[in-house]
Structure formats: structure tokens, C-alpha cells
Amino acid sequence: MSENRKSPDLIVGVLGGMGPEATVDFMSEVIGLTDASRDQEHVRMIVDHNPQVPDRQAAMRGDPGPVRRTLADMARRLEAAGAHFLVMPCNTAHAFVGDAVAAVSVPFISIIDTTVQSIREQHPGIRRVGLLATDACIAAGVYQDALRRAGLELTLPDADAQRRSMELIFRVKSGDTGEAVRAAMREIAITLADAGAQAVIAGCTEIPLVLDAVRDGVALISSTRVLASRSVDYATGARALPTDNLTKR
Amino acid sequence: MSENRKSPDLIVGVLGGMGPEATVDFMSEVIGLTDASRDQEHVRMIVDHNPQVPDRQAAMRGDPGPVRRTLADMARRLEAAGAHFLVMPCNTAHAFVGDAVAAVSVPFISIIDTTVQSIREQHPGIRRVGLLATDACIAAGVYQDALRRAGLELTLPDADAQRRSMELIFRVKSGDTGEAVRAAMREIAITLADAGAQAVIAGCTEIPLVLDAVRDGVALISSTRVLASRSVDYATGARALPTDNLTKR
Numbered sequence: 001m002s003e004n005r006k007s008p009d010l011i012v013g014v015l016g017g018m019g020p021e022a023t024v025d026f027m028s029e030v031i032g033l034t035d036a037s038r039d040q041e042h043v044r045m046i047v048d049h050n051p052q053v054p055d056r057q058a059a060m061r062g063d064p065g066p067v068r069r070t071l072a073d074m075a076r077r078l079e080a081a082g083a084h085f086l087v088m089p090c091n092t093a094h095a096f097v098g099d100a101v102a103a104v105s106v107p108f109i110s111i112i113d114t115t116v117q118s119i120r121e122q123h124p125g126i127r128r129v130g131l132l133a134t135d136a137c138i139a140a141g142v143y144q145d146a147l148r149r150a151g152l153e154l155t156l157p158d159a160d161a162q163r164r165s166m167e168l169i170f171r172v173k174s175g176d177t178g179e180a181v182r183a184a185m186r187e188i189a190i191t192l193a194d195a196g197a198q199a200v201i202a203g204c205t206e207i208p209l210v211l212d213a214v215r216d217g218v219a220l221i222s223s224t225r226v227l228a229s230r231s232v233d234y235a236t237g238a239r240a241l242p243t244d245n246l247t248k249r
Numbered sequence: 250m251s252e253n254r255k256s257p258d259l260i261v262g263v264l265g266g267m268g269p270e271a272t273v274d275f276m277s278e279v280i281g282l283t284d285a286s287r288d289q290e291h292v293r294m295i296v297d298h299n300p301q302v303p304d305r306q307a308a309m310r311g312d313p314g315p316v317r318r319t320l321a322d323m324a325r326r327l328e329a330a331g332a333h334f335l336v337m338p339c340n341t342a343h344a345f346v347g348d349a350v351a352a353v354s355v356p357f358i359s360i361i362d363t364t365v366q367s368i369r370e371q372h373p374g375i376r377r378v379g380l381l382a383t384d385a386c387i388a389a390g391v392y393q394d395a396l397r398r399a400g401l402e403l404t405l406p407d408a409d410a411q412r413r414s415m416e417l418i419f420r421v422k423s424g425d426t427g428e429a430v431r432a433a434m435r436e437i438a439i440t441l442a443d444a445g446a447q448a449v450i451a452g453c454t455e456i457p458l459v460l461d462a463v464r465d466g467v468a469l470i471s472s473t474r475v476l477a478s479r480s481v482d483y484a485t486g487a488r489a490l491p492t493d494n495l496t497k498r
Binding site for chain 1: 256257266267268269270272273276277280281285286287288289290291292293294295296297298299300301302303304326327329330331419422423424
């Protein structure tokens with residue numbers, strides 16, 4: 001017991017439920033990454049676990065309005081409930097986040113920017129990264145923009161591998177995290193390494209549920225874990241919360 | 250895919266973080282118990298994951314006011330955020346729930362009452378149940394009252410087993426869910442069966458993290474799973490939400 005350790009100061013607001021297991025995985029990572037020996041030393045999170053946010057893949061092909069408005073409503077509820085900053089453990093949904101960012105006065109910490117910054121900080125020698133993400137996330141270009149700003153080159157799966165990756169992501173969403181799905185996802189990650197990627201971003205929060213490594217010498221960057229780690233840092237004061245909103249840059 | 254299945258109607262408000270892993274376990278149970286094949290068919294939960302609720306064991310020995318007021322504040326925030334009913338996946342904290350129940354107009358579903366009702370519904374032949382719970386939960390008498398109303402007899406661990414059970418619960422809270430903890434918890438559960446219990450209630454939400462069975466012929470009743478199952482039933486309309494507040498009875 002460490003009676004003198006103080007409780008983390010800031011409350012994390014989580015726009016969650018996209019998908020359900022990914023949010024639980026994010027929360028588990030926050031708990032596991034917190035240096036705590038009793039309940040009171042853990043980070044407070046207010047989580048709107050809302051799996052009923054409209055389908056993001058369909059919104060990218062059609063009308064993004066309902067997704068954007070739903071995320072803005074969630075952000076407002078979380079701020080009103082007391083959250084000091086907001087995170088959203090879903091990469092694809094970051095394509096629809098503009099209204100949510102505008103709706104609140106607390107910082108909205110981007111999983112995309114945070115993941116790319118983490119590569120620059122943790123793996124400064126890396127020049128080319130592979131990306132596993134949904135079709136909508138890739139179509140939105142959010143990772144492409146962040147990587148370009150960071151001076152990093154990008155390798156995407158070829159069309160066939162991307163199609164298989166999407167099938168696997170939706171199998172995970174339906175609850176299948178079995179060995180066949182794991183092996184198939186890893187095979188796709190290895191094609192990125194074969195094409196020159198020195199690290200692979202698990203840029204969809206379903207992916208770390210079935211992928212924990214690529215191969216020796218190629219780092220796997222879990223966007224879920226990076227966002228969880230950063231959230232713990234902000235909540236505990238180990239890192240200063242930005243005063244500007246990262247996603248407004 | 251089941252495009253015609255509708256989304257669950259009601260939002261579950263969760264007073265969580267007591268302990269952190271137990272809340273994540275509760276959410277995983279809700280997700281696993283929901284009949285869904287895509288995100289939108291899952292249950293929406295607004296979770297105040299607040300591990301910083303003051304220590305419940307100390308509050309039972311001293312001043313319960315701060316715990317009671319903290320829970321009431323959490324309940325109000327959850328109602329304001331849109332929750333249609335409230336649950337709290339922590340048995341011990343139910344000793345301090347009066348102010349929270351009084352603070353809101355939505356039903357507060359008791360894990361204690363729900364667990365005891367579940368035994369009557371699922372195991373109607375059972376007359377004597379064992380209880381694994383914290384010292385504070387036992388001192389508060391919440392399970393004793395509910396079991397008496399249901400006409401069920403109670404077996405508690407002897408003083409030495411209860412002391413060991415508390416040590417194990419706090420080892421789980423500190424992150425230790427290893428084989429030694431599992432074996433020791435199961436040994437205590439078996440002493441309850443040996444003393445005549447036909448079922449054993451895991452009446453602390455840390456316990457299902459390290460105990461999944463007692464022995465053949467003796468049911469293990471996870472209060473976490475019972476509350477999760479009931480929450481899914483209410484959210485999806487499979488069971489009508491009570492109009493009166495269960496914990497106000």
C-alpha cells in the first residue's frame with residue numbers, strides 16, 4: 001500500500017463503444033498502465049460507451065452528418081459530466097470529429113496524432129511505417145496527413161490484403177478473436193514489413209484484440225495502448241495537458 | 250449481419266471503478282451477454298469509472314458520509330448524462346447507496362437484490378447459500394437482509410477463512426489474478442460447500458476475476474454476471490424496468 005501517493009487529478013472523458021470490445025480494451029490498458037496499488041490511485045474515466053453511433057464505413061460513402069452530430073452530442077455530455085479532456089478509442093471515427101471538437105472547450109486528444117507522435121518519440125530511427133486501418137479511415141486520409149507532417153513514409157496493404165483486413169476487423173467486431181483471425185491478421189501485417197515498413201500501426205482499435213506482434217525487428221504500434229498511455233500521463237500530471245486542442249491544428 | 254434487429258432502447262448508467270478491473274469485467278459481461286452481430290445492436294452504457302470513491306472498508310468503521318455523498322454525486326451526473334437506470338458493480342458500496350438512490354428519479358438496480366432474486370429464479374430448489382464478500386459488506390448486512398426476505402439460509406466463512414478472503418480480494422485489486430490467488434479463493438469457496446451451502450455467491454465483484462467454479466453440484470453465482478444479464482434485459486426490453494426503485498423497498 002502506498003498511502004502517500006496521490007490520486008490522479010484529471011478525469012478522462014471517453015467517447016466509446018466503437019466497437020464495444022475496443023473500449024473495454026482501452027480501459028484495461030489505462031488501468032494496467034497506471035502505477036497504482038489501491039483503487040484510489042487509479043484514473044477516473046467517464047465513458048460514454050455508445051455502440052449505437054451510426055456506421056462509420058457507410059457514413060464515409062454517404063452522409064457523414066448523423067455520425068458527426070452523435071459524436072458532438074457525446075462530447076458535450078462528457079464535458080458536462082466533468083471530463084477534463086476527451087479521447088476516442090476509435091481511429092475511423094476521427095474522420096468525423098470536427099463538430100465534437102467545436103462543441104466543447106476541453107482538449108480533444110487525437111488518437112491519430114498521438115500515435116504518430118509516439119513513433120517519432122519512441123522509434124526516432126524509423127522512416128517508413130505500415131498502416132492497418134479500415135477503408136473509411138484510409139479514405140479519410142487522417143493517418144496520411146499526420147504521417148506527412150511527421151516526415152514519415154507510409155505503406156498500405158495492397159487491395160486484396162486491405163479487403164481481407166476489413167473482413168477480419170468485422171469478424172472481431174462480431175466477437176471472433178480466435179486463432180484463425182489472429183493468424184490471418186498477422187499475415188497481412190507481415191506483408192507490410194515485407195514491403196519495407198519498419199513499424200506497423202494497429203490503426204483500428206479492434207486490431208490489438210487479435211494482433212500483438214508482427215515479427216522480430218518490426219515494431220507493432222497499438223493506437224489503443226498509445227492513447228491509453230497518453231491519457232494516464234495527462235490524468236496523473238506526468239505530462240502537461242495541451243492548452244490548444246490537438247485536433248484543431 | 251442482422252440489419253433488421255433494433256438497437257437496445259435504454260441507456261445503462263454505471264457507478265463504476267470499485268474496483269477498476271471489476272467495472273471492466275462488468276462491461277465485458279454486458280457485451281458478451283448481448284445478442285448482437287454488429288456494433289449498433291450493443292447496449293449503450295454511460296460509465297462513471299471512479300476508483301477515487303473513498304475506501305469503503307474504512308467508511309464502514311468510521312464516517313460513511315464521504316462515500317455516500319460521492320456516490321450520490323455520481324448518480325446525479327449519470328442521470329443528467331442520460332442514463333435510464335443505474336447499476337453499481339460493487340457489492341460493498343451498496344451499504345452506502347441511500348443518498349444516491351434519493352438523489353435521482355431513475356431506478357437504481359441493486360446488485361444484492363438482483364443476485365438473490367436470480368438464485369430464486371434459476372435455482373428454486375436451493376435452501377442454503379454461501380457468501381464470499383468483504384468484511385464491510387457482511388457488516389452492513391445487505392445480503393443477510395435480502396436472503397432472509399427470499400427465505401434462504403446463509404453460510405459465511407469462518408473467521409480465519411474470512412480474513413484470508415479479504416487478503417485475496419485486495420491482492421486482486423492490486424492486480425494479482427494469478428494461480429495462487431485462484432487456488433486459495435477456490436479453497437475458501439469449498440469450505441462453504443462443505444458447510445452445507447448448495448450455491449456460493451461471489452458477492453464481491455473482484456471475486457469472479459479469480460473464481461469461476463466451486464465444485465460439481467455447487468453453483469457459483471457471480472453477482473457481476475447476474476447484474477450484467479439483468480442490465481441487458483432491461484436495456485433491450487426483454488424485461489420491464491421496475492417503476493419503483495428496487496433499493497427503496
